[in-house]
Amino acid sequence: MVYDVLVVGGGHAGLEAACIAARMGARVCMLTILVENIALASCNPAIGGLGKGHLVKEVDALGGVMGKITDKCGIQYRILNASKGPAVRGTRAQIDMDLYRIYARNLALNTPNLTISQAMVKEILLDSTGQKAIGVRTNIGKDYYAHKLIITTGTFLQGLVHIGENRLENGRFGESASNDLSTSLRDLGLTLGRLKTGTCPRILGSSIDFTHLEQHSGDENPPHFSYTTSEFTPTQLPCYITYTTERTHELIRENFHRAPLFTGQINGVGPRYCPSIEDKISRFADKSRHQLFLEPQTTHATEYYVNGLSTSLPYDVQEQVIASIPGLENAIITRYGYAIEYDYVLPTQLHHTLESKAIHSLYLAGQINGTTGYEEAAALGLLAGINATLSLQDIAPDRFHFPRKELVLRRDESYIGVMIDDLVTKGTNEPYRVFTSRAEYRLLLREDNAIYRLLGYARELGTMSREHIERFARDKQDIAQALAFLRTHFITPNKHAQSFLAQLNLPPINQKTALLHIVGKDGFRDFDALEAFLRSEQDSKGDSALLGGDSALGRHSADFGDLEATADHQSSSAPKSPKNYESPTAMPRILEEEKQAECEKFTADSHKTSEAQFLQKSAQKPTPETKIPAFSHFSPAAKEQIHIQAKYHDYIQKQQASIDNMHAQLQATIPEDFCYQGISGLSLEVVEKLSIARPKTLFDASKISGITPASLDVLHLHLHLQAKRAKVDSSSKIASSKQCSSLESLS
Numbered sequence: 001m002v003y004d005v006l007v008v009g010g011g012h013a014g015l016e017a018a019c020i021a022a023r024m025g026a027r028v029c030m031l032t033i034l035v036e037n038i039a040l041a042s043c044n045p046a047i048g049g050l051g052k053g054h055l056v057k058e059v060d061a062l063g064g065v066m067g068k069i070t071d072k073c074g075i076q077y078r079i080l081n082a083s084k085g086p087a088v089r090g091t092r093a094q095i096d097m098d099l100y101r102i103y104a105r106n107l108a109l110n111t112p113n114l115t116i117s118q119a120m121v122k123e124i125l126l127d128s129t130g131q132k133a134i135g136v137r138t139n140i141g142k143d144y145y146a147h148k149l150i151i152t153t154g155t156f157l158q159g160l161v162h163i164g165e166n167r168l169e170n171g172r173f174g175e176s177a178s179n180d181l182s183t184s185l186r187d188l189g190l191t192l193g194r195l196k197t198g199t200c201p202r203i204l205g206s207s208i209d210f211t212h213l214e215q216h217s218g219d220e221n222p223p224h225f226s227y228t229t230s231e232f233t234p235t236q237l238p239c240y241i242t243y244t245t246e247r248t249h250e251l252i253r254e255n256f257h258r259a260p261l262f263t264g265q266i267n268g269v270g271p272r273y274c275p276s277i278e279d280k281i282s283r284f285a286d287k288s289r290h291q292l293f294l295e296p297q298t299t300h301a302t303e304y305y306v307n308g309l310s311t312s313l314p315y316d317v318q319e320q321v322i323a324s325i326p327g328l329e330n331a332i333i334t335r336y337g338y339a340i341e342y343d344y345v346l347p348t349q350l351h352h353t354l355e356s357k358a359i360h361s362l363y364l365a366g367q368i369n370g371t372t373g374y375e376e377a378a379a380l381g382l383l384a385g386i387n388a389t390l391s392l393q394d395i396a397p398d399r400f401h402f403p404r405k406e407l408v409l410r411r412d413e414s415y416i417g418v419m420i421d422d423l424v425t426k427g428t429n430e431p432y433r434v435f436t437s438r439a440e441y442r443l444l445l446r447e448d449n450a451i452y453r454l455l456g457y458a459r460e461l462g463t464m465s466r467e468h469i470e471r472f473a474r475d476k477q478d479i480a481q482a483l484a485f486l487r488t489h490f491i492t493p494n495k496h497a498q499s500f501l502a503q504l505n506l507p508p509i510n511q512k513t514a515l516l517h518i519v520g521k522d523g524f525r526d527f528d529a530l531e532a533f534l535r536s537e538q539d540s541k542g543d544s545a546l547l548g549g550d551s552a553l554g555r556h557s558a559d560f561g562d563l564e565a566t567a568d569h570q571s572s573s574a575p576k577s578p579k580n581y582e583s584p585t586a587m588p589r590i591l592e593e594e595k596q597a598e599c600e601k602f603t604a605d606s607h608k609t610s611e612a613q614f615l616q617k618s619a620q621k622p623t624p625e626t627k628i629p630a631f632s633h634f635s636p637a638a639k640e641q642i643h644i645q646a647k648y649h650d651y652i653q654k655q656q657a658s659i660d661n662m663h664a665q666l667q668a669t670i671p672e673d674f675c676y677q678g679i680s681g682l683s684l685e686v687v688e689k690l691s692i693a694r695p696k697t698l699f700d701a702s703k704i705s706g707i708t709p710a711s712l713d714v715l716h717l718h719l720h721l722q723a724k725r726a727k728v729d730s731s732s733k734i735a736s737s738k739q740c741s742s743l744e745s746l747s
């Protein structure tokens with residue numbers, strides 16, 4: 001049998017890849033070493049967190065399963081950074097890692113179109129051209145064939161576990177490493193690198209003395225991840241906080257000479273942002289203690305994960321270290337911490353679709369691409385699964401019809417887009433983790449609007465139910481209409497208005513103020529009261545009351561001067577209109593959208609119009625919208641969006657302006673005979689790559705791996721100077737042969 005899609009690996013990447021492809025109609029087979037361990041949490045029993053929560057929500061919006069499983073298997077839910085701006089908040093859940101795995105395995109086994117087979121893959125099979133993957137061979141000699149192949153083998157390629165001086169060829173402690181497959185990937189001509197990660201010891205729950213430890217509970221109103229989840233009242237378990245002590249640090253320092261990290265035993269590069277405890281004590285020698293979270297691994301809390309104490313020190317040192325920590329004096333270690341080195345494939349060898357540039361029909365996703373984290377893996381797996389399935393349209397047009405050939409998300413519409421773009425254009429030589437700071441347009445890319453940003457894609461892929469599509473499309477329409485109204489109507493400081501503000505516990509106003517400003521205030525929540533106030537204004541003063549005159553409301557252009565002052569500190573750190581170019585995925589489809597009929601703007605298609613684009617358009621031409629929005633009929637989610645967008649209106653607009661600017665710059669054409677040599681500011685590597693590829697536009701140039709935003713900036717400047725020079729040159733016939741020298745004289 002020839003499957004449509006073959007997925008190798010049943011981790012978080014493999015699960016998403018297999019499930020989405022099957023859901024999109026492909027006949028999928030997943031091969032994994034142990035069916036028991038599908039979606040096993042190799043390390044931390046937690047999903048989400050800063051930046052990672054964004055990924056889970058985006059995965060969920062596109063039809064992925066991570067958010068849904070987490071909502072079923074969580075044992076504590078919190079919003080991190082809750083006191084900060086919405087752009088940097090992160091939903092995080094502790095999970096029952098046993099339940100998660102069992103739920104995921106059963107989900108996979110029950111997914112129509114998906115076959116699961118326990119097998120260790122050792123070789124990738126190519127067609128006669130040697131440039132196209134057609135299947136795999138397992139270590140029992142069985143071959144599997146498919147049109148598309150997705151490899152998601154995580155930390156297993158040449159995996160080498162370190163505990164003190166001991167080394168074990170494992171992909172995870174206790175599971176065989178995948179060595180032959182690594183060799184097979186090299187044989188295909190792919191370049192592999194070496195990375196390292198690690199985990200902490202686990203402790204027997206009953207051996208911990210919690211008496212003096214600080215309890216860390218979940219949120220009173222637990223947040224969930226999936227848009228499909230309703231009636232959410234999970235049982236929540238506490239985590240506990242403890243700290244390392246002087247004794248802990250002393251012990252670790254005394255044993256640096258036995259730490260594989262320092263003895264030269266480990267060569268792979270570890271995650272910078274999640275260092276091991278020995279690394280922290282060596283690098284931050286002045287710190288007298290480090291915070292540790294004791295996290296239950298399951299509902300029964302029989303084992304605890306010591307978050308913050310990742311280590312590969314010898315087992316006897318680990319035992320002493322644990323005993324030196326308050327609450328753990330008599331703790332029993334059930335599993336020792338360890339480090340693992342593994343091979344990864346340099347991700348610059350992939351297209352934005354995650355297909356290999358060298359080998360057709362071969363896709364790579366998950367930690368094999370140099371990332372770290374379940375959420376990063378899930379997001380990559382999902383996109384690989386989607387793109388592999390979309391590409392089946394060329395092979396089986398009778399079975400696959402989608403309105404697009406591939407799904408490449410842009411940097412200005414998703415964190416997934418940011419991550420994939422970073423990986424395939426810049427590459428990574430350390431485990432890549434998503435952070436909100438990686439996104440240039442993070443005010444536009446919030447957790448709260450993930451569903452609205454990606455709704456249209458889910459509809460195109462057929463991964464969202466009709467009912468949900470209609471619900472969210474209605475929300476978008478409501479949000480758009482409300483913002484159009486609020487932006488162009490004002491409240492004046494008369495008695496009625498002041499008493500309305502007092503009723504909402506908002507401060508009085510002393511000048512005509514846009515309604516958008518009122519709705520964006522921190523304490524504003526009561527949309528029903530606003531609607532009642534507007535209606536009473538209209539009833540007492542007639543329809544024209546809303547159009548100006550002496551009324552409390554008017555239709556004048558807004559002065560949002562003090563909106564910035566009301567925005568919290570988070571927005572003040574919003575990126576200043578970045579001048580630099582982004583990669584191809586940064587390309588907004590604004591022109592395309594401009595062509596759309598007005599009436600389509602707020603329909604289900606409106607995912608193509610971002611909130612910023614909408615606000616900008618409504619600022620340019622006053623909308624004819626005068627109807628008071630029926631807030632009482634709006635969903636809570638729509639009201640939340642209106643509040644957030646009103647609050648960050650100016651910042652959102654600025655970010656959109658910078659996107660537009662970048663879009664315009666990327667259109668610049670590069671003459672065919674353009675000479676890159678001698679341009680100061682371009683590295684030799686960049687000059688060589690551009691001279692070989694000869695891109696037609698800056699947009700094409702930005703797609704080439706290694707072409708940095710800074711080099712695109714330099715190029716743009718030179719193109720601009722060249723055009724200027726050509727204009728003033730009366731002969732206007734600058735021979736192509738002279739271009740190099742003329743450029744040199746300009747620079």
Ligand SMILES: Cc1cc2nc3c(=O)[nH]c(=O)nc-3n(C[C@H](O)[C@H](O)[C@H](O)COP(=O)(O)OP(=O)(O)OC[C@H]3O[C@@H](n4cnc5c(N)ncnc54)[C@H](O)[C@@H]3O)c2cc1C
Nearest residue numbers: 009010011012013042043044121154156366367373374377
């Ligand atoms: C020790 C350790 C500590 C980590 N710490 C954390 C953490 O705390 N938090 C966090 O977010 N991330 C952590 N990570 C990383 C996290 O586990 C990964 O980022 C994530 O699981 C990657 O998902 P994946 O699907 O790419 O690979 P994995 O989850 O590793 O899954 C790989 C899958 O491929 C299968 N496989 C491998 N080789 C073959 C083969 N030849 N044939 C068939 N199947 C194969 C395996 O059986 C497995 O199912 C850690 C990983 C390890 C090992």
Ligand SMILES: NC(=O)c1ccc[n+]([C@@H]2O[C@H](COP(=O)([O-])OP(=O)(O)OC[C@H]3O[C@@H](n4cnc5c(N)ncnc54)[C@H](O)[C@@H]3O)[C@@H](O)[C@H]2O)c1
Nearest residue numbers: 044048049050197198199239271274293295307310372373
């Ligand atoms: N060991 C490795 O090599 C490695 C590599 C990558 C990731 N990781 C692990 O991946 C996990 C996710 O990474 P992350 O950077 O998002 O860390 P995280 O989600 O654990 O922490 C993010 C933030 O939340 C806080 N936090 C931690 N535990 C918490 C808890 N129980 N309740 C509330 N807040 C908590 C942290 O102080 C931090 O500010 C971490 O547990 C990390 O240890 C480990």
